[in-house]
Amino acid sequence: xxxxxxxxxxxxxxxxxxxxxxxxxxxxxxxxxxxxxxxxxxxxxxxxxxxxxxxxxxxxxxxxxxxxxxxxxxxxxxxxxxxx
Numbered sequence: 581x582x583x584x585x586x587x588x589x590x591x592x593x594x595x596x597x598x599x600x601x602x603x604x605x606x607x608x609x610x611x612x613x614x615x616x617x618x619x620x621x622x623x624x625x626x627x628x629x630x631x632x633x634x635x636x637x638x639x640x641x642x643x644x645x646x647x648x649x650x651x652x653x654x655x656x657x658x659x660x661x662x663x664x
Contacts, residue, residue, distance in 0.1 A: 586611055 584592045587610055594600055608616040617625045633641070 591610065595602075602610065602612065604613075604616055607613055615625055615629075
C-alpha cells in the first residue's frame with residue numbers, strides 16, 4: 581500500500597479509523613497533492629502542467645517514471661536516455 585509511505589502510518593491510521601477529512605490546504609501540506617489552486621483554478625493549472633509535460637522529451641519521461649516506480653533502488657547510471 582502506498583499511502584503509509586506517502587503520509588506515514590499514524591496519519592493513515594487516523595484517517596482510516598476515524599474518517600478524518602483534511603482540508604485542501606492541509607492535504608497539500610501533508611503531501612496528498614502536488615498543487616493547490618484557488619476555486620475554479622484546477623483546469624487552468626492542469627492545462628499548464630500538461631503543456632509543460634508535452635514540451636519535454638518522451639524518453640526522459642519514461643526514465644523518470646520508471647526510476648520513480650522502482651522502490652528497491654537501482655544502478656545510479658540506469659535511466660539515462662540519449663534519444664533527446
